[in-house]
Amino acid sequence: EAQVTQNPRYLITVTGKKLTVTCSQNMNHEYMSWYRQDPGLGLRQIYYSMNVEVTDKGDVPEGYKVSRKEKRNFPLILESPSPNQTSLYFCASSSPQGGGGYTFGSGTRLTVV
Amino acid sequence: AQSVTQLGSHVSVSEGALVLLRCNYSSSVPPYLFWYVQYPNQGLQLLLKYTTGATLVKGINGFEAEFKKSETSFHLTKPSAHMSDAAEYFCAVRFFGPGGYNKLIFGAGTRLAVHP
Numbered sequence: 745e746a747q748v749t750q751n752p753r754y755l756i757t758v759t760g761k762k763l764t765v766t767c768s769q770n771m772n773h774e775y776m777s778w779y780r781q782d783p784g785l786g787l788r789q790i791y792y793s794m795n796v797e798v799t800d801k802g803d804v805p806e807g808y809k810v811s812r813k814e815k816r817n818f819p820l821i822l823e824s825p826s827p828n829q830t831s832l833y834f835c836a837s838s839s840p841q842g843g844g845g846y847t848f849g850s851g852t853r854l855t856v857v
Numbered sequence: 858a859q860s861v862t863q864l865g866s867h868v869s870v871s872e873g874a875l876v877l878l879r880c881n882y883s884s885s886v887p888p889y890l891f892w893y894v895q896y897p898n899q900g901l902q903l904l905l906k907y908t909t910g911a912t913l914v915k916g917i918n919g920f921e922a923e924f925k926k927s928e929t930s931f932h933l934t935k936p937s938a939h940m941s942d943a944a945e946y947f948c949a950v951r952f953f954g955p956g957g958y959n960k961l962i963f964g965a966g967t968r969l970a971v972h973p
Contacts, residue, residue, distance in 0.1 A: 777961070784866065784965055787901075794956075794958065834900065834901065845889075845893075845903050848901040849900065851900050
C-alpha cells in the first residue's frame with residue numbers, strides 16, 4: 745500500500761530535549777515536505793526537499809532541521825524544542841510534476857512542556 | 858504573493874441542507890486546486906482535485922467543486938449534508954516554479970458542524 749509513515753504519533757517532551765520525528769514513504773517520490781498545523785492557521789510548510797541531499801526552508805523553518813540522505817526518508821529534527829513548537833506535524837510526499845496531490849502521513853502530535 | 862483564503866472558519870448546517878464552503882486563491886498562473894478533509898484526530902484525506910479539463914469536479918462522499926478562473930474561486934459543495942460530514946475542510950493550491958519546485962499552500966480551514 746502506498747503510504748507515508750510518521751513516527752511517533754504522539755510525543756510529550758520537555759523544553760530543550762532534542763527529538764526526531766521520522767517520516768518514510770514507499771512511493772519513490774522525489775518531493776517531501778513537513779508541515780505544522782495550528783488552529784486558525786491551517787497547515788504551514790516548515791521544510792521541503794526536492795530530492796536526496798536537496799532541502800530548503802519553507803515558511804516557518806525556525807527551530808527545525810531536516811536531512812534527506814535517502815530518497816524514502818525525511819526526518820524532522822528539533823534540536824532544542826520550545827513550548828511554541830507544540831503542534832500537530834504532518835509529513836507529505838509527491839512527485840514533482842503532474843496533477844497528483846500530496847500524500848500525507850497520519851500526523852505527529854507534539855507537546856513541549 | 859500566492860495565498861489561499863477560506864471564508865468562514867466555522868460553518869454550521871442542518872442535516873439535509875446544502876453545504877457550501879468557500880475558497881479563493883491568488884495566483885498569476887492557473888494552479889492545481891485541492892480540497893482535503895480532516896476528521897477528528899485523523900490525518901488529511903483528499904476529497905477532490907482540479908488540474909485541467911472540466912471545471913466541475915466530483916469527489917468522494919458526494920462532494921463537488923467548481924473552478925471559476927474569472928473569480929479565482931474553488932468552492933466546495935454538497936447538496937445534502939450528513940452528520941458524518943462534520944469535520945475540518947482545507948482548500949489547498951499547488952503552485953509550480955522553475956526546476957521542479959512546487960508548493961502546496963493551504964487555507965486556514967473551515968470547520969463544518971452538522972446538526973440534526
